[in-house]
Amino acid sequence: MKTICLYFQVHQPFRFRRFRFFDIGESSYYYDDYSNESIMKKVAGRGYLPANQVMLELIEKYGERFRVAWSVSGIALDQFELYAPEVLESFRKLAATGQVEFLAETYSHSLVSLADPEEFRAQVAEHSERIEALFGVKPVVFRNTELVYSDDIGAMVADMGYRAMLTEGAKHILGWKSPNYLYYNAINPRLKLLLKNYKLSDDIAFRFSDRGWGEWPLTAEKYAGWLKNLDKNEEVINLFMDYETFGEHQWAETGIFEFLRALPGEILRHKEFRFATPSEVASDLEPVAALNVPYPISWADEERDLSAWLGNDMQNEAFTKLYGLKEMVKKSNDPKILTDWRYLQVSDHFYYMSTKFFSDGEVHKYFNPYESPYDAFINYMNVLSDFANRVKEAVGVTETEKELLQRKLKEKDEQVEKLQAEINELLEKRRLIATPVVEGVEDDETPEPVKAPNKAKSAASAVKPRKKTAAAGKTAAKNKKPASSSSKSAGKR
Numbered sequence: 200m201k202t203i204c205l206y207f208q209v210h211q212p213f214r215f216r217r218f219r220f221f222d223i224g225e226s227s228y229y230y231d232d233y234s235n236e237s238i239m240k241k242v243a244g245r246g247y248l249p250a251n252q253v254m255l256e257l258i259e260k261y262g263e264r265f266r267v268a269w270s271v272s273g274i275a276l277d278q279f280e281l282y283a284p285e286v287l288e289s290f291r292k293l294a295a296t297g298q299v300e301f302l303a304e305t306y307s308h309s310l311v312s313l314a315d316p317e318e319f320r321a322q323v324a325e326h327s328e329r330i331e332a333l334f335g336v337k338p339v340v341f342r343n344t345e346l347v348y349s350d351d352i353g354a355m356v357a358d359m360g361y362r363a364m365l366t367e368g369a370k371h372i373l374g375w376k377s378p379n380y381l382y383y384n385a386i387n388p389r390l391k392l393l394l395k396n397y398k399l400s401d402d403i404a405f406r407f408s409d410r411g412w413g414e415w416p417l418t419a420e421k422y423a424g425w426l427k428n429l430d431k432n433e434e435v436i437n438l439f440m441d442y443e444t445f446g447e448h449q450w451a452e453t454g455i456f457e458f459l460r461a462l463p464g465e466i467l468r469h470k471e472f473r474f475a476t477p478s479e480v481a482s483d484l485e486p487v488a489a490l491n492v493p494y495p496i497s498w499a500d501e502e503r504d505l506s507a508w509l510g511n512d513m514q515n516e517a518f519t520k521l522y523g524l525k526e527m528v529k530k531s532n533d534p535k536i537l538t539d540w541r542y543l544q545v546s547d548h549f550y551y552m553s554t555k556f557f558s559d560g561e562v563h564k565y566f567n568p569y570e571s572p573y574d575a576f577i578n579y580m581n582v583l584s585d586f587a588n589r590v591k592e593a594v595g596v597t598e599t600e601k602e603l604l605q606r607k608l609k610e611k612d613e614q615v616e617k618l619q620a621e622i623n624e625l626l627e628k629r630r631l632i633a634t635p636v637v638e639g640v641e642d643d644e645t646p647e648p649v650k651a652p653n654k655a656k657s658a659a660s661a662v663k664p665r666k667k668t669a670a671a672g673k674t675a676a677k678n679k680k681p682a683s684s685s686s687k688s689a690g691k692r
Contacts, residue, residue: 202435202475202484203426203466204393206365207442208342209247209271210308211239211278212547214568218578220611223585229539234568236282243283246446251289253445253460258298265463266474267299269442270342273306273326274545276333287333294334300476303327303338303361309544310508312343312352313495314522320359322541340364340477344546346395346439346498347505350385350491357390363481365439368394369496369503376488379433383486391481392490395439395498399425404440408453416454419461427469435480439498500555508549512617513576518549520583524590531593539586551575554621573618580614 216231257265271290279287293299305311306326311319323341331337341361343352348366356364368378378394402422406412414421426436441448449455466472475483499507509515521543528540552572569575584607 201426201429201433201472202480203472204268204435204437204475204477204480205266206268206270206302206342206437206439206477207444208440209269209275209442211242211272211275212308212545213274213278213542214238215548215578215582218581218585220581220607223581223607224588227539227585227589229542229582229585235278239278239282242443242447243279243286245451246443247283247286248289249451249456250442250445250459251286251293253456254293254299255289255296257460257463258293258296261463261467263298264467264474265298266476266479268302268340268476269299270302270304271330272304272308272344273322273329274308274542276329291334294336300340300478301330301334301336301338302340302342302365302477303330304342305344307541307544308344308546309541310344310347310505310518310546310549311522311544312347312355313505313509314518315525316355318525319355323359340481345508347495348392348492348497349495350493352495353384353390353392353492354386357384357387361390363391363393363477365393365395365437365477366492367496367498367503368396368437371503372490372492372496377430377433379429379436380487381435381480381484382488382490385489385491388486388489391486393435393437393477393480394490395437397498397503399436400438400440403438403458404444404448407444407449407455407458417458419458419465422458422462423465423469426466426472434484435475506555507553508546511552511554511572511621513554513572513621514549514552516617517552517576517579517583520580520587524587527590527594527596531590533593536586536590536593540590543583543586548575548579552579554625573621576618577614580610584610 214231214234215229218229254267257267269290276287294301303323303326305319306322306329309322311322327338339361340363341356341359342365343356346365346367348364353364364384373394378396380394382392382394384390384392399422402414402417406414407417409415429436445455445459463474466474495505496503497505497507509518521540524540528536531537551567551569552575554572567575569578
C-alpha cells in the first residue's frame, strides 16, 4: 500500500509602505494597508475560497479515504482576520470534518531557527496556541518556514515535543536514496521526517500551465499513472506545495481547479493507494534510515539552500541587525514593539533583496513588490532604523540630536558602499557573460589584440600599386583555379 501525503503552505506577507530615510523618527507605522488588503482579497477570491470549496467537496465525496494538511502562518491568520474573515471560516469548516490536519510553524514565517533558539521556541508555541484556538486541534507535526531544516533544527523541534517534521527531499542530501520513504533526525531519532518529492510536486506547482513543457497538458489520469509507475517498494509520496498554486500561481483558466477536483478519484481508482495526513504517516510507517543534514536546506531554487534569503551582503547585514535588537526588544516589555519586531522577521523581506540570476531570478522578480533588490534593502533598513530608535527610546538608551544625525549618516554611507559593491559585482558578472569566446584560445589565455592597419601605408598602396613582372604574370596564370572548383570548396566549408 502506497500513501499519498498532500500538504499545502498558506502564507501572505505583510508589505511595508515606502519608507524614506527622512521618515525615520517621523512615523512608526510601517505597513501598506491598501496593498495588503487588496492583495489578500484578490488571492482569497481567486485562490483560497474556491480551493477550500473543492477540498470540502472532495471530503464529502470520498469521506475518510481523502486526507489533506495545511500549515497556515500566523501572518496569514492575522491578515485573514483583518481582511478576509470568510477564509478563516472556510478553514474552520474543513477542520470540523476531522479529515484534515493543521501543522505548527513559526508564527512570523521567519528564519528565526537560524538565529535564536529561544525566540524560535516562543514563536512556535504562539503559533500552536493560535491554531488550537481557531480550529480546535493542537498541532503534533512541525513544518519550518520554507521547509528549512538541519540536524540541529530537527533536534530543537524534537525537544519541543513534535513527533514529525516536513522538509525537502534535496538531491544533494539524499544522493542515491529516494524521498519516498520515512526518515528520522540524525541527532534525535524520535523525530520522523517526511521528505517532499520535489519533481512530482513541482509538476503541479510550477509546470502545470507551461505549454512548452513536454508533458503539457497535465491531466489527473496522466498524473495518477506516474504515481502508479513508481517503484513498488516505495511507501509514501509527499506532495508539498504553496496553496496559492490554485488560482494564483496557476490561474483558474489553466484548468487547475478541474485537475484538483479530479486527482483524488484518479488516484483512488488504483487500490494500492491511500491518502493520509503527516501525523498518520509518522504513526503508520517505520523510518528506514537517518537523514544527515549538517547544513540547512530549504525548498527554494535549484540549490535547495538558504541563498534565496541569506545569499548576499545586503541580506546578511539586515538579518544580523534585526536579531541584534533581541535583548532590547525583550527588555522593552512593549507588545507593539514585539509585534513589529516579529513582522520585521518575515522571510519575504529578505527574499526581496535577492540578487540571484537566470531562472531563479525570474521567480524572485515575480514575487517582488520592489523595482530592484536594492530598493528592497534600502526600504527595509529605513524601517529597521526607525524601529531601532523606538526600541532604544523604550529602554532608555537616548542619543543627542547630533549623535542621532551622525549615526544616520554613517548608516546611510555604509548602505551606499554595500550597494556600490553589489553593483560592481553584478557589472563584472555581466561583463564576463558578455565577453565573446575566441576560437582556438584557451579559457585562461587572452588573445593578442588585432592591430589596426597603418592608414598611411594603405593609402600609399592604393595610390601606387605594385607592378606585375612578366614572370609573376605567368606564375599567377599557371596557379589560377577554375571558378567552379572554387565554388565547390566554399560550399563544403
